[in-house]
Amino acid sequence: MPVAADLSAELQQYAHPERLVSTQWLAENLNTPGVVVVESDEDILLYDTGHIPGSVKIDWHTELNDPVVRDYLTGEQFAELMSKKGISRDDTVVFYGDRSNWWATYALWVFSLFGHSDVRIVNGGRDKWIAEGRELTKEVPAPAPTDYPVIERDDSTLRAFKEDVLEHLGKPLVDVRSPEEYSGERTHMPAYPEEGALRGGHIPTAASVPWSKAANDDGTFKSLDELQKIYRDYHGITGDVPVIAYCRIGERSSHTWFVLRHLMGIEDVRNYDGSWTEWGSAVRVPIVQGSEPGEVPARW
């Protein structure tokens, strides 16, 4: 029996309101059977300083990625992780995290590669929960292991590889990095460590829509009306044609992927997780520098 969606009025504007919950809904559903709350942060210690009661931590760096190959977990590894975190296949998994839910949406996207069906985001994430003075605990739950099935990861629907992007050139691409990264002035986020791309710039024809355009100051998502204005009216992303989003390593673009796929309801949106750290170091792929999207080259 699926857990009822958050029926708050402010969520009903979105294409898939069942993908979002408010902090209030979460506070009321912390003990609802079938709900597992997952915190996913950029800072690996943040969960340990205090987290939403009953929530488990999933670390993007050490738990979702393969430690050797640049790829995600296999079906077996994912099943093992789910068992360890006490997550069953039919559970409602509610994600929240720091930095306007970058890593929460990233974790949700990885869960979606494994077809985990009921995944939701806490609108506003960790910061909003704390700003509202809601309860935090340092108590770490010890969930009973589950019998999560081994599901083969589907990389064909929600995920794009470099080759897919080359095929896709000319169709809508969204570069969600900062304007300086887009233009090629820098290859990493302002105030972030240099993260290894050899060249600066963007993929030809990509629109520059920094992820933060979709977020309010309190970390919640902008209204559907505002989102439509930015993506559809201004950048022409109507959803009639497939879309690919990218950033530097795929985390900020997960935020945009979530917005396009679940809030605006665009069916065919993929996240290119190789992103600029791959593209900006790949041999003989086309790159455009400067603030204009540029043209698809005749050949490369």
Added chain:
Amino acid sequence: MSEISESSRELPGALADIRDDFLALSVSDRLQMLLEFSESLPEVPEGMVPDDAWEQVVECQSPVFIHVDTDGPRPVVYATAPQEAPTTRGFASILVHGLEGLDRDAILSVPGDFPQSLGLNEAVSFLRLRGMSGMLSRIQRQVAEAS
């Protein structure tokens, strides 16, 4: 292990103790210890460091600032980092505590790969450790410039 041998030379006492304490623990306990360090980063009293004396550590993803007071007989390291960035606070705290009471030469002698010697590479991404290297190199530069 190479991570021990590279940094064992000339590491001043307190830093060597901190490193040995980390390496004696399991990876998850090392994170716990890093958290304890983050909680013990000394608060810098208001007005102790002039606003324009702080140097930002741009390698860090969070706003982290370092200042070394070199007016006294021995340098004193100050650091600030936000509560919502505990990993960064932990790194700053290790340096503040580990360098406390050392003279100029001892601070300058700390090997640049000290952050990589704590056994945190598996748990904290390499990029975050670079933030700590950024702090150390700034501390050493400020000390060197003052003399």
